[in-house]
Amino acid sequence: MTSTGRADRTVTMREVAERAGVSVTTVSHVVNDKAGARIGAEARARVQQAVVDLGYRPNVLAKNLVQGTSAFIGLVADSIATTPFAGQIIRGAQEEAWRHGHVLLVANTEADEAAERDALAMMLEYKVRGILYSTWTHRATQLPPALAETDHVLVNCYAPGTATRAVVPDEVAGGRSATALLLAQGHRRIAFVNTTSPSPAREGRLQGYREAHAEAGVEVDEALVLDASPEQEGGYGAAERILALGATGVFCHNDRVAMGLYDALRERGLRVPRDMAVVGFDNQEVIAGHLRPPLSTVALPHYELGAAGVRVLLGEQRVEPGASLRVACPVIPRDSISAR
Amino acid sequence: MTSTGRADRTVTMREVAERAGVSVTTVSHVVNDKAGARIGAEARARVQQAVVDLGYRPNVLAKNLVQGTSAFIGLVADSIATTPFAGQIIRGAQEEAWRHGHVLLVANTEADEAAERDALAMMLEYKVRGILYSTWTHRATQLPPALAETDHVLVNCYAPGTATRAVVPDEVAGGRSATALLLAQGHRRIAFVNTTSPSPAREGRLQGYREAHAEAGVEVDEALVLDASPEQEGGYGAAERILALGATGVFCHNDRVAMGLYDALRERGLRVPRDMAVVGFDNQEVIAGHLRPPLSTVALPHYELGAAGVRVLLGEQRVEPGASLRVACPVIPRDSISAR
DNA sequence: CTGAAAGCGCTAACAC
DNA sequence: GTGTTAGCGCTTTCAG
Numbered sequence: 001m002t003s004t005g006r007a008d009r010t011v012t013m014r015e016v017a018e019r020a021g022v023s024v025t026t027v028s029h030v031v032n033d034k035a036g037a038r039i040g041a042e043a044r045a046r047v048q049q050a051v052v053d054l055g056y057r058p059n060v061l062a063k064n065l066v067q068g069t070s071a072f073i074g075l076v077a078d079s080i081a082t083t084p085f086a087g088q089i090i091r092g093a094q095e096e097a098w099r100h101g102h103v104l105l106v107a108n109t110e111a112d113e114a115a116e117r118d119a120l121a122m123m124l125e126y127k128v129r130g131i132l133y134s135t136w137t138h139r140a141t142q143l144p145p146a147l148a149e150t151d152h153v154l155v156n157c158y159a160p161g162t163a164t165r166a167v168v169p170d171e172v173a174g175g176r177s178a179t180a181l182l183l184a185q186g187h188r189r190i191a192f193v194n195t196t197s198p199s200p201a202r203e204g205r206l207q208g209y210r211e212a213h214a215e216a217g218v219e220v221d222e223a224l225v226l227d228a229s230p231e232q233e234g235g236y237g238a239a240e241r242i243l244a245l246g247a248t249g250v251f252c253h254n255d256r257v258a259m260g261l262y263d264a265l266r267e268r269g270l271r272v273p274r275d276m277a278v279v280g281f282d283n284q285e286v287i288a289g290h291l292r293p294p295l296s297t298v299a300l301p302h303y304e305l306g307a308a309g310v311r312v313l314l315g316e317q318r319v320e321p322g323a324s325l326r327v328a329c330p331v332i333p334r335d336s337i338s339a340r
Numbered sequence: 341m342t343s344t345g346r347a348d349r350t351v352t353m354r355e356v357a358e359r360a361g362v363s364v365t366t367v368s369h370v371v372n373d374k375a376g377a378r379i380g381a382e383a384r385a386r387v388q389q390a391v392v393d394l395g396y397r398p399n400v401l402a403k404n405l406v407q408g409t410s411a412f413i414g415l416v417a418d419s420i421a422t423t424p425f426a427g428q429i430i431r432g433a434q435e436e437a438w439r440h441g442h443v444l445l446v447a448n449t450e451a452d453e454a455a456e457r458d459a460l461a462m463m464l465e466y467k468v469r470g471i472l473y474s475t476w477t478h479r480a481t482q483l484p485p486a487l488a489e490t491d492h493v494l495v496n497c498y499a500p501g502t503a504t505r506a507v508v509p510d511e512v513a514g515g516r517s518a519t520a521l522l523l524a525q526g527h528r529r530i531a532f533v534n535t536t537s538p539s540p541a542r543e544g545r546l547q548g549y550r551e552a553h554a555e556a557g558v559e560v561d562e563a564l565v566l567d568a569s570p571e572q573e574g575g576y577g578a579a580e581r582i583l584a585l586g587a588t589g590v591f592c593h594n595d596r597v598a599m600g601l602y603d604a605l606r607e608r609g610l611r612v613p614r615d616m617a618v619v620g621f622d623n624q625e626v627i628a629g630h631l632r633p634p635l636s637t638v639a640l641p642h643y644e645l646g647a648a649g650v651r652v653l654l655g656e657q658r659v660e661p662g663a664s665l666r667v668a669c670p671v672i673p674r675d676s677i678s679a680r
Numbered sequence: 681c682t683g684a685a686a687g688c689g690c691t692a693a694c695a696c
Numbered sequence: 697g698t699g700t701t702a703g704c705g706c707t708t709t710c711a712g
Contacts, residue, residue, distance in 0.1 A: 062705035402689035
């Protein structure tokens with residue numbers, strides 16, 4: 001009657017014990033490969049056979065209960081929609097959690113306060129090991145009080161003036177890399193189309209832009225720094241000004257802005273990179289990899305943010321209370337900066 | 341000493357009972373708002389006060405154990421990366437699960453068999469109520485054996501020749517809608533840039549294209565049906581052929597193809613929609629909403645797929661064994677089909 | 681080497 | 697109205 005059981009009625013350890021003719025203790029020992037447990041080869045084999053025959057699956061919930069620890073890590077995200085970004089954070093967190101034998105409980109709040117309260121309550125009731133509180137876009141945030149009831153770390157956001165640990169992208173270094181890409185090609189008049197909305201990305205990338213110039217010994221003409229809405233429309237609309245400034249290269253606040261800029265340039269019969277070198281930010285796959293020519297950009301490390309968040313939470317990676325771990329933004333060079 | 345407790349050491353029901361001077365049963369009754377339980381107003385108040393004072397959070401794991409039911413629903417996804425699509429399925433499933441008092445356990449397998457086995461094992465050990473098995477792109481799939489150990493439904497995929505229930509997008513109706521959009525504007529020579537990869541999307545949308553023509557009493561010139569790789573590059577490359585065919589409107593297999601086509605048209609000095617009306621598919625926000633002009637398209641109902649999957653799993657929505665629930669693909673009209 | 685027994689935090693009869 | 701009691705499936709001393 002050896003068949004991989006379909007657990008209509010869930011098989012318990014006691015049943016395995018009975019079938020193997022041993023006690024539950026013995027079953028527990030062999031199932032968990034207990035270190036200091038000396039089980040006879042014969043008994044062990046019988047147990048293993050019974051496990052297979054019955055299609056036994058341990059009940060983690062019961063195990064957690066008796067051990068007083070759960071292997072849950074909660075991830076609350078303010079948005080999962082719109083872009084692949086949140087998905088990457090989830091993926092990074094999930095895979096890293098797994099690697100450490102933990103399981104991710106995901107809750108999406110769409111920035112709704114009630115949903116957030118419910119989500120946290122739920123996680124606390126599941127006795128999570130800790131909570132990752134993440135936002136879709138890098139920003140400062142207020143901490144919901146319930147977070148204090150368990151260990152937590154912020155992902156892609158930070159709480160100024162608190163002792164909370166955070167994991168965020170290194171915007172400054174990213175801005176520096178993006179600008180350096182252009183500088184390295186010999187560009188000296190590099191426009192920067194920054195976003196209009198105040199954010200760490202806005203400040204950080206601008207600072208990076210300045211630092212890169214300083215490192216290269218190039219003076220920044222502040223007139224080259226523009227603001228535009230951080231979408232295709234913004235980039236499209238900025239083209240005129242960029243051209244008027246005599247820039248030969250442009251660092252765009254994000255890939256969508258670059259996409260809009262591409263359109264505007266094309267309409268004027270200008271070619272990238274021959275007439276204008278362009279660098280984006282975000283590495284939004286659907287866009288950056290498929291523009292003509294493919295867009296050089298700097299990637300936002302969402303996967304890494306999620307993964308690092310888990311490591312910090314589990315104490316695998318140390319971050320001082322109140323400090324932020326800055327994760328590097330890798331450069332993705334493509335064809336928009338040098339003719340081939 | 342009324343303070344919202346920070347649960348360093350987790351507070352149990354027994355402690356609440358002691359503080360309130362009642363038995364655990366009473367606490368259980370008031371905490372769960374038990375229907376047939378007559379608890380004195382006085383005792384109830386004392387319990388509620390104790391709950392607050394101690395910062396008590398029920399332990400769902402223990403509750404699940406005794407009740408023999410868990411509130412977990414597993415969602416295994418083959419990919420969470422690349423696009424926002426998987427994210428939307430997750431979001432739909434998560435929110436619908438919540439609405440029914442359930443919690444989503446997410447596992448990402450990146451199409452890796454071992455990861456998939458582990459994911460299923462994990463979910464089974466957590467005694468999930470059922471599993472949603474989803475793929476990133478609509479397709480036929482093989483069922484991993486472990487799935488048979490619990491209730492399950494397929495999301496965005498299907499298993500031909502099995503009794504498994506599935507929830508998939510209605511590609512045919514979607515293709516029909518997209519084509520009808522063009523037909524309604526008076527277009528009679530409508531090119532269809534289909535994908536080169538065999539898939540339900542390829543067959544379904546083509547059938548929809550034909551059906552729409554039939555309904556409008558327009559003969560289909562088969563020469564108007566082209567194949568191209570389902571990305572920007574494919575659309576860009578198809579422009580020449582489309583123009584040669586004398587089409588006045590194009591239905592693109594997806595938004596990315598449409599984006600590539602836009603580029604090619606612009607390079608030739610042609611305008612959308614004046615010189616060519618364009619309709620996409622997928623409603624990939626980052627693209628469709630921000631092309632110039634914004635692209636009319638048909639949305640893939642990923643959120644709904646996830647939500648419907650949960651409903652089917654929980655028996656809220658009936659689907660015959662072996663059958664597929666087809667979810668409508670809503671039309672998203674924008675400016676790419678008629679001059680304003 | 682193996683088993684008996686206690687108990688994790690909670691619910692659900694069933695007494696009182 | 698409220699308390700007692702017996703488990704849920706499992707781990708873990710502690711005996712044998």
